[in-house]
Amino acid sequence: MKLVMAIIKPFKLDDVRESLSEIGVQGITVTEVKGFGRQKGHTELYRGAEYVVDFLPKVKIEAVVDDGLVDQVIEAVTKSANTGKIGDGKIFVSGVEQAIRIRTGESGADAL
Amino acid sequence: MKKSLSIVLTLFGLLGFSSTSFAADATLSAGDTAWMLTSTALVLFMTIPGLALFYGGMVRKKNVLGTMMQSFAITALVTIIWMVIGYSLAFADGGSFVGGLSKMFLKDMTVSGLSGTIPESVFMIFQMTFAIITPALIAGAFADRMKFSAMLWFMGIWSIVVYSPITHWVWGPGGWLGGMGILDFAGGTVVHINAGVAGLVAALVLGKRVGYGKEPMAPHNLTLTIMGAAMLWVGWFGFNAGSELAADGRAGMAMVVTQVATAAAALGWMFAEWMGKGKPSVLGIASGAVAGLVAITPASGFVGPMGALVIGVVAGVVCFWAATSLKKMLGYDDSLDAFGVHAIGGIVGAILTGVFAVKDIGGTAGLLEGNPGQVWTQIIGVGATIAYTAVASFIILKVVDVVIGLRVTEDQEREGLDLALHGERVE
Numbered sequence: 064m065k066l067v068m069a070i071i072k073p074f075k076l077d078d079v080r081e082s083l084s085e086i087g088v089q090g091i092t093v094t095e096v097k098g099f100g101r102q103k104g105h106t107e108l109y110r111g112a113e114y115v116v117d118f119l120p121k122v123k124i125e126a127v128v129d130d131g132l133v134d135q136v137i138e139a140v141t142k143s144a145n146t147g148k149i150g151d152g153k154i155f156v157s158g159v160e161q162a163i164r165i166r167t168g169e170s171g172a173d174a175l
Numbered sequence: 176m177k178k179s180l181s182i183v184l185t186l187f188g189l190l191g192f193s194s195t196s197f198a199a200d201a202t203l204s205a206g207d208t209a210w211m212l213t214s215t216a217l218v219l220f221m222t223i224p225g226l227a228l229f230y231g232g233m234v235r236k237k238n239v240l241g242t243m244m245q246s247f248a249i250t251a252l253v254t255i256i257w258m259v260i261g262y263s264l265a266f267a268d269g270g271s272f273v274g275g276l277s278k279m280f281l282k283d284m285t286v287s288g289l290s291g292t293i294p295e296s297v298f299m300i301f302q303m304t305f306a307i308i309t310p311a312l313i314a315g316a317f318a319d320r321m322k323f324s325a326m327l328w329f330m331g332i333w334s335i336v337v338y339s340p341i342t343h344w345v346w347g348p349g350g351w352l353g354g355m356g357i358l359d360f361a362g363g364t365v366v367h368i369n370a371g372v373a374g375l376v377a378a379l380v381l382g383k384r385v386g387y388g389k390e391p392m393a394p395h396n397l398t399l400t401i402m403g404a405a406m407l408w409v410g411w412f413g414f415n416a417g418s419e420l421a422a423d424g425r426a427g428m429a430m431v432v433t434q435v436a437t438a439a440a441a442l443g444w445m446f447a448e449w450m451g452k453g454k455p456s457v458l459g460i461a462s463g464a465v466a467g468l469v470a471i472t473p474a475s476g477f478v479g480p481m482g483a484l485v486i487g488v489v490a491g492v493v494c495f496w497a498a499t500s501l502k503k504m505l506g507y508d509d510s511l512d513a514f515g516v517h518a519i520g521g522i523v524g525a526i527l528t529g530v531f532a533v534k535d536i537g538g539t540a541g542l543l544e545g546n547p548g549q550v551w552t553q554i555i556g557v558g559a560t561i562a563y564t565a566v567a568s569f570i571i572l573k574v575v576d577v578v579i580g581l582r583v584t585e586d587q588e589r590e591g592l593d594l595a596l597h598g599e600r601v602e
Contacts, residue, residue, distance in 0.1 A: 107393055109458055110512060111499025114391040 064159040064172065065133045069124045070098065070152040071144040076122050082143035083126065086135045089175060094123045102150035121152060127159050129172050204292035210422035211297045217413025218304035222311050223250050225410050229403030229465070230315050233458070233511050236395040237591020238319050239601050245314040248323075249330050250307050256334050257303045264339035266302065271351040273340045291420055301417060302342075309338055309366045315511030316374030317381050319392075320588055323596045325581045329571055333373065337567045341365050341560060357556040358532055358539055358549065360429065361418035363473025363525040364560040371518025372561050373568040375509060380572045381581055383508035385588050392510075397457050404461035408437055411468045415475035428536055429475035433468065436487035440467025443491025452499075459495070466494035466516050470524030474531065477539065482531030490523045522557055529553035 071079060076093065083091060097118035104117040128136055133156060140154055164174040227246035234242045253261070263278035277283070281299065290298035310330040317326075344352040345359050352364070359365060384392065394400060415433045419426035444463025449455040470490030471483055478486065498515035509515060529550035532541030540546040575581060582588075587595035594600055 108452055108454065108456065109393055110462065111452070111503060112392070114393050116391075 064127055064162055064175065065130060066157050066159050067124075067126050067128060067133065067136050067140070067154060068157070069140045069144065069154045070096065070121050071124065071140070072146065072151060073120055073122045075144045075146070075151075076124075078143040079124060079140055082139040083136065086139050087132070088126050088128060088136060090126070092125045094125075096121050096123045100150070100153070119150070127162055127175060129175060201289050201291060203289055203294065204421070207292045207421040207423075208294060208297060210426070211293050211301055211417060211420060214413035214417025215297065215301045215304055217410045218301070218308065218417065219250070219410075221407050221410035221414065222246055222304070222308045225403050225406035226308065226311050227403070228399045229407060229461075230318065230400075230511055232396045232399030232401075232403060233315075233394040234318050235392060235591070236601060237593055239395065239593065240599055241323070241592030241596055242314070242318055244323070244597060245326060246311045248327065249311045249314070252327060252331055253307045253310060253334050254303060256331055257299075257306045261306055261334055261339045262299050262302065264335065265306075265342040266299075266347050268348050269343070271349050271354065272344070274343045274347050293420060298420065301420075305362060305366060305414075306334060306338055306342070309362075309370045310334055312367070312370035312513055312517055313374045313377060315513035316378040316509045318510035319384050319592065320381055320582055321377075322579070322581060322583050323592075325575050325579055328575050328579065329377075329581075332571050332575075333568060336571065337369065337373065337564050338365075341369055341563065344559070345556070352556050352559065355555065356539070356549070356552050358477050358528045358537065358553065359473045359525065359556065360476035360528075360537070361415045361472045363469070363521045363528065364556050367469045367472060367517040367521030368525065368557060368560045369521075369564045371514045371516070371521055372564045374513030375507065375518065376565055376568045377572060378507050378509045378514070380569065380576070384510065385585055387508045394458065397461075401457055401461045404464055408464055408468060411437070411472075414468075415472060419476060425476055425536065428479070432475050432478055432480060432483035433471050435480050436471035436474075436483040436490070437464050437467040439484050439487025440464060440470065440491030440494070443467075443488045444495045445491075447492045447495045448499075451495075462498065462512070462516060463491040463495065466490045466520040469494075469517050469520030470527070472521070473525045474528040477528055477533065477537035477541075478531040479533050479536060482527070482533070486524060486527045486531065489527065490520050493523055494520050518561075525557050526550065526553050 097120055099117050099119060102119065104115055104119060107114045107116055126136060137154055145151055161170060162174040163170045223246055227243040231239050231243040258281055260279050263276055264274045267274040267278040269275035284295055284299065288295040310333055342365050344350040345357060345365050346353060411433060412430050416426045416430040419429055441460050441464040444466060445455045445460045448459040467487040467490050470486050474482065474486055494516050497519040498512040502509060502515055529552065530542040532539050532549060534540040534544055539549065541549050572581060583595060
């Protein structure tokens with residue numbers, strides 16, 4: 064099992080969710096986050112006082128999927144979250160040792 | 176005025192009096208009274224909720240309630256002070272510097288007593304709303320860092336020791352500036368220069384906010400601010416057109432020039448900012464409108480639409496410069512620009528009133544009509560107001576500081592006034 068974590072532009076969330084459903088991802092967790100990468104922040108100006116806002120709002124998506132599905136998930140997210148402009152986000156993949164469905168106690172791939 | 180006159184004449188005719196006996200005593204005018212009751216409500220509306228929202232939106236989220244509380248508490252406090260002694264010190268017979276004590280507790284105010292063509296009660300409460308908004312304006316300068324108790328003491332003493340005397344100088348019976356012929360229709364000196372300079376002194380005495388210039392202090396909600404500015408704009412018709420104390424042609428003219436100058440200043444600030452900083456901001460156009468309202472305040476009732484147009488443009492651009500560049504140059508932390516907008520706008524307006532005054536409107540000619548002396552009179556009024564309010568405000572602040580301390584602790588300031596002083600939060 065792998066954890067696929069994607070940081071994307073907030074307005075792309077619906078597109079990404081749809082593309083993941085299509086390839087059979089059963090569930091995702093979404094968090095509103097802030098951060099910066101190469102896009103950097105922006106400046107705000109109030110009566111001459113300039114504030115550099117370093118952290119931009121992004122959406123973090125987390126999905127734990129079977130090893131065989133990882134490449135498809137990466138492809139789906141890369142396609143659906145892409146605008147071609149700076150700030151589209153990143154995808155990180157890491158290993159997951161165990162997964163348990165709380166209601167039934169099922170574990171491993173059955174719990175996904 | 177004309178309408179009420181004709182009503183009175185008709186009445187006298189019906190009663191069989193000769194119309195020549197009219198001049199003897201002042202008579203109540205229903206039209207004037209109705210307009211002044213309305214104006215009074217409009218001016219109170221400027222402070223609560225107008226100014227409370229205007230300032231409340233500009234502070235950080237942790238200080239919204241504390242800031243709005245200041246406007247609200249000042250409204251209540253000054254109402255009582257005005258009733259007890261403020262009105263008397265401003266408008267009772269006395270010397271040229273301050274009025275007497277004969278009107279304390281409003282004791283001689285009767286239901287039939289008149290002030291001109293309106294009941295004295297209406298005149299008193301109309302003036303009360305001016306006494307309320309003036310200290311409330313000061314609060315913008317020291318936002319985010321003054322103890323609530325110290326704020327109440329300062330405002331209470333300031334209202335008695337500074338506001339009432341200056342009001343007496345300009346509008347009170349026997350006041351020395353009024354006697355000199357200063358033109359201040361609705362309070363350029365009395366209200367705006369007075370409050371703006373007191374604000375600057377307060378900002379200097381209290382010192383900068385913790386983290387000023389290093390941490391972001393962006394306004395938390397400019398929708399509140401623009402709503403507040405809009406309420407100030409509407410309420411200001413009561414402030415300026417109401418200052419005629421009658422429902423007549425001069426009140427109408429005061430309303431027109433108020434609208435023209437405000438619009439011109441809003442555009443002036445907006446375009447100056449657009450050209451200088453790249454974007455026309457919401458806070459900018461709202462601030463420009465307020466700057467225009469401030470600047471036309473002394474001039475309304477004395478100038479015509481063309482004068483108003485110039486006053487507005489100048490106020491918008493000069494106040495933009497004061498709030499963005501002058502403040503940075505001199506390094507004081509006038510948090511919400513009480514000085515940059517009210518004192519600077521007030522000075523621009525007071526002096527330009529002497530330039531653009533039209534004899535046919537207010538009975539006094541200005542520089543453009545061949546009376547350069549009026550500009551000098553205006554400058555003396557401005558200078559006297561600045562000097563008195565600066566010195567007196569400084570002394571009051573220092574005394575309050577020694578006795579109870581002016582400033583919240585650094586921890587309280589970081590936590591925010593809402594929670595630290597009032598035990599509440601907006602969310």
